[in-house]
Amino acid sequence: MPDSIKAQEQKHLDAVIAKIKVAETAAKKRIDSAEGDEAGIRKNFVNDLRIKTDSYEGLLETALSVRQQQQLLAERQNSWQHATTELSTLKRLEDKSYFARIDFQEGPTAKPETIYIGLGSFSDTPDHFLVYDWRAPISSIYYDGELGNVSYQTPDGEQTVDVQLKRQFQIEDGTIVTLYDTDQTVTDQMLLSALSEHSDTKMKSIVTTIQKEQNRIIRDTHSDLLFVQGAAGSGKTAAILQRVAYLLYRYRGHLNAGQVMLFSPNQLFNDYIDQVLPELGEHNMVQMTYYQYAGRRLPKIEVETLAQRFGEVNTPIQNRISRLKGSLTFFDAVTNYADHLEGRDMVFRNIKFKDKVFIDKEKIEEIYYGFNRNYHLANRLQATKEALIRILNRRISSEMRTKWVEETIEDLDREQLNALYGDDPREFESADKEFQFLARKVVMKAFDPIRKAIVRARFLSINTQYVHMLRDMPNRIDLNDFHITTADWQASVDETIEKLKERHMQLVDTTPYLYLYDKMTGKEGERNMRYVFLDEIQDYNAFQLAFLKFSFPRARFTMLGDLNQAIFTKENSRTLLQELSTMFDPDKTKVVQLTQSYRSTQQVTDFTKHILKNGEAVTAFDREGELPTVTVASDEADGIAKVIAQVQRNNAEDETTAIIGKDLEDCRRLTEELKAQDVAVTLIQSENQRLAPGVIVVPSFLAKGLEFDAVIVWQASASRYAAEDERQLLYTICSRAMHRLSLIAVAERSPLVAGIPEDEYETI
Numbered sequence: 001m002p003d004s005i006k007a008q009e010q011k012h013l014d015a016v017i018a019k020i021k022v023a024e025t026a027a028k029k030r031i032d033s034a035e036g037d038e039a040g041i042r043k044n045f046v047n048d049l050r051i052k053t054d055s056y057e058g059l060l061e062t063a064l065s066v067r068q069q070q071q072l073l074a075e076r077q078n079s080w081q082h083a084t085t086e087l088s089t090l091k092r093l094e095d096k097s098y099f100a101r102i103d104f105q106e107g108p109t110a111k112p113e114t115i116y117i118g119l120g121s122f123s124d125t126p127d128h129f130l131v132y133d134w135r136a137p138i139s140s141i142y143y144d145g146e147l148g149n150v151s152y153q154t155p156d157g158e159q160t161v162d163v164q165l166k167r168q169f170q171i172e173d174g175t176i177v178t179l180y181d182t183d184q185t186v187t188d189q190m191l192l193s194a195l196s197e198h199s200d201t202k203m204k205s206i207v208t209t210i211q212k213e214q215n216r217i218i219r220d221t222h223s224d225l226l227f228v229q230g231a232a233g234s235g236k237t238a239a240i241l242q243r244v245a246y247l248l249y250r251y252r253g254h255l256n257a258g259q260v261m262l263f264s265p266n267q268l269f270n271d272y273i274d275q276v277l278p279e280l281g282e283h284n285m286v287q288m289t290y291y292q293y294a295g296r297r298l299p300k301i302e303v304e305t306l307a308q309r310f311g312e313v314n315t316p317i318q319n320r321i322s323r324l325k326g327s328l329t330f331f332d333a334v335t336n337y338a339d340h341l342e343g344r345d346m347v348f349r350n351i352k353f354k355d356k357v358f359i360d361k362e363k364i365e366e367i368y369y370g371f372n373r374n375y376h377l378a379n380r381l382q383a384t385k386e387a388l389i390r391i392l393n394r395r396i397s398s399e400m401r402t403k404w405v406e407e408t409i410e411d412l413d414r415e416q417l418n419a420l421y422g423d424d425p426r427e428f429e430s431a432d433k434e435f436q437f438l439a440r441k442v443v444m445k446a447f448d449p450i451r452k453a454i455v456r457a458r459f460l461s462i463n464t465q466y467v468h469m470l471r472d473m474p475n476r477i478d479l480n481d482f483h484i485t486t487a488d489w490q491a492s493v494d495e496t497i498e499k500l501k502e503r504h505m506q507l508v509d510t511t512p513y514l515y516l517y518d519k520m521t522g523k524e525g526e527r528n529m530r531y532v533f534l535d536e537i538q539d540y541n542a543f544q545l546a547f548l549k550f551s552f553p554r555a556r557f558t559m560l561g562d563l564n565q566a567i568f569t570k571e572n573s574r575t576l577l578q579e580l581s582t583m584f585d586p587d588k589t590k591v592v593q594l595t596q597s598y599r600s601t602q603q604v605t606d607f608t609k610h611i612l613k614n615g616e617a618v619t620a621f622d623r624e625g626e627l628p629t630v631t632v633a634s635d636e637a638d639g640i641a642k643v644i645a646q647v648q649r650n651n652a653e654d655e656t657t658a659i660i661g662k663d664l665e666d667c668r669r670l671t672e673e674l675k676a677q678d679v680a681v682t683l684i685q686s687e688n689q690r691l692a693p694g695v696i697v698v699p700s701f702l703a704k705g706l707e708f709d710a711v712i713v714w715q716a717s718a719s720r721y722a723a724e725d726e727r728q729l730l731y732t733i734c735s736r737a738m739h740r741l742s743l744i745a746v747a748e749r750s751p752l753v754a755g756i757p758e759d760e761y762e763t764i
């Protein structure tokens with residue numbers, strides 16, 4: 001690229017920056033004046049306020065005056081907010097005004113146009129844009145095509161333009177460091193240099209290098225279900241974060257970050273991604289793991305943790321039962337069962353008072369099923385609560401005459417009496433009237449827990465109902481379809497009961513349990529949530545997805561996953577897509593496949609994909625690196641020495657390292673040994689722990705979604721990874737590495753490595 005072009009572009013950039021600075025000064029002035037006005041309004045608030053309370057008109061006038069002052073304040077706050085947001089965008093643009101330039105023509109006779117694209121828009125006059133936001137409709141042509149004819153969506157429909165120049169810039173502190181012109185034959189230089197950088201503990205935004213197929217995901221506004229199958233490192237997570245930023249821009253004023261929710265695999269992952277949206281000038285969406293979402297609603301039950309679930313060794317029968325409980329068939333059966341509760345079989349509990357039955361369950365049942373047949377569960381429950389409250393109120397008078405009330409009143413001290421009288425006048429016609437007054441108060445107070453229990457529907461018994469439902473399932477599902485005998489099923493129900501008695505529950509039971517509860521109580525779901533994102537979808541079952549659809553009835557779903565990385569659901573994940581397709585309107589479903597992997601070097605990607613046998617397609621990005629290494633140590637001590645040597649090499653070359661072990665036990669032992677030998681490492685033990693800088697030791701099931709410069713697979717041995725269904729796990733671990741991958745085995749290496757062509761790694 002001739003220097004004259006660079007000089008010309010620098011001149012243009014200087015001119016833009018100068019205008020940005022002018023705009024910054026103006027924004028600062030507006031902030032100051034809004035702040036000054038606000039302080040002024042607050043100060044004069046009392047003086048300006050016309051307080052007249054002697055007549056109705058006077059009161060009205062006062063209210064109006066307050067309202068006017070409030071409006072003035074709100075307006076000032078609005079303009080302050082507006083100017084502050086503008087200033088922060090301008091600040092970002094001052095350092096890096098834009099990252100691309102596009103020259104195009106709308107038709108052969110149209111005037112050629114030039115636009116610059118950056119992290120936000122900037123115009124010096126209302127219609128004169130010096131920088132376009134990367135999310136503006138026109139900016140799409142930068143991502144979508146090469147040179148020549150490219151189409152993009154506008155609010156008025158599709159538009160095609162002839163792109164004549166696509167130029168990318170790297171700008172630092174207002175200076176152009178490099179610039180490239182892109183055409184079909186040149187590899188995307190910016191992408192290559194972005195990917196060659198060292199990893200950080202925080203993910204960064206990818207707006208400057210979004211790829212065409214990722215752009216389709218980011219800008220989709222039609223699908224109710226957008227399903228992305230993407231190879232490890234293909235930018236699924238990156239794409240959804242930019243998608244959130246895009247949606248917040250596209251629907252500004254109608255959508256806020258609180259209406260967007262991301263279900264992520266673990267807390268570490270939340271930490272890892274939490275800078276991307278702020279970097280793009282947006283607020284973070286609601287982020288939760290499914291475990292937190294479900295667990296939060298079951299405070300009295302201990303739900304199985306990821307580590308426990310990972311450590312479970314299930315018998316084939318237990319696997320079949322889990323498959324059934326996670327299926328859509330089961331979801332439909334629970335729906336069915338809940339519907340039948342409208343007619344019979346709802347289980348009730350006595351309402352008690354002072355250890356005695358106050359309203360017995362037979363009475364509650366009579367009320368509940370006494371309503372008109374077309375009452376559904378929600379209004380049936382509501383009407384029952386109202387009837388029970390009426391009974392409670394009627395019982396106040398008779399309860400007032402009981403002995404305990406009399407005794408309680410006699411024992412009241414002054415303070416308690418004062419509390420009972422409250423602000424009520426204390427003049428009574430007679431002592432009897434006074435007693436009546438106090439007795440009513442005492443009874444009402446004592447009935448308070450009953451009132452609460454009624455309002456909270458404590459007379460239902462979700463545990464008993466859940467068990468009743470499980471026992472009833474063979475009448476609703478043909479167990480043979482799942483190769484389960486009735487005896488096996490009954491045994492599994494007994495097991496669930498035992499667990500429930502100890503307040504424990506397997507993850508596979510939590511969703512049916514919550515769903516049944518929501519159906520029983522007529523809960524309708526969170527209607528305010530508009531976009532729900534699910535990452536690592538292969539670890540969910542169809543029941544959970546159907547439940548989420550039920551829980552967020554107005555939301556559009558984006559689901560991302562990699563069937564190759566199904567470490568929990570294993571082979572079941574393949575039926576997931578099929579089940580999903582029945583849940584959403586096919587016309588409103590879009591499936592996108594990403595096969596290009598960006599995370600790792602060509603060498604790491606080639607090696608990892610050969611761990612899989614019949615995997616989904618993965619194409620390596622053309623970025624060179626060293627070959628992965630496989631080391632077989634003679635014993636554990638030798639293995640640890642090899643880990644230490646590798647960590648030292650990585651540290652010396654500034655490669656951040658994660659040592660990934662199979663389970664927590666292996667990781668704990670290794671951490672102790674390393675610490676004993678003065679190697680500084682942090683052990684990550686649970687999904688709730690935060691990400692730490694420096695070398696970390698992390699068990700496989702918590703490494704999901706993360707990436708590191710260098711990965712050491714600890715115990716890549718035959719004793720740890722031998723079964724065929726562990727291929728996906730080993731693949732997931734190895735695919736966390738960006739630049740360097742070292743497998744260290746003890747005694748004998750894992751046979752799963754045997755199928756990898758020998759020229760794709762080095763044996764040490």
Ligand SMILES: Nc1ncnc2c1ncn2[C@@H]1O[C@H](COP(=O)(O)OP(=O)(O)OP(=O)(O)O)[C@@H](O)[C@H]1O
Pocket residue numbers: 191194195204206209210211214230231232233234235236237238239562598599704705706707735
């Ligand atoms: N278009 C892009 N430009 C620059 N970097 C990219 C691009 N797409 C992906 N990357 C980078 O590639 C790496 C992998 O991306 P990401 O974590 O989103 O992949 P993923 O598909 O979610 O992977 P996995 O399923 O293995 O967790 C990240 O460092 C990301 O920043």
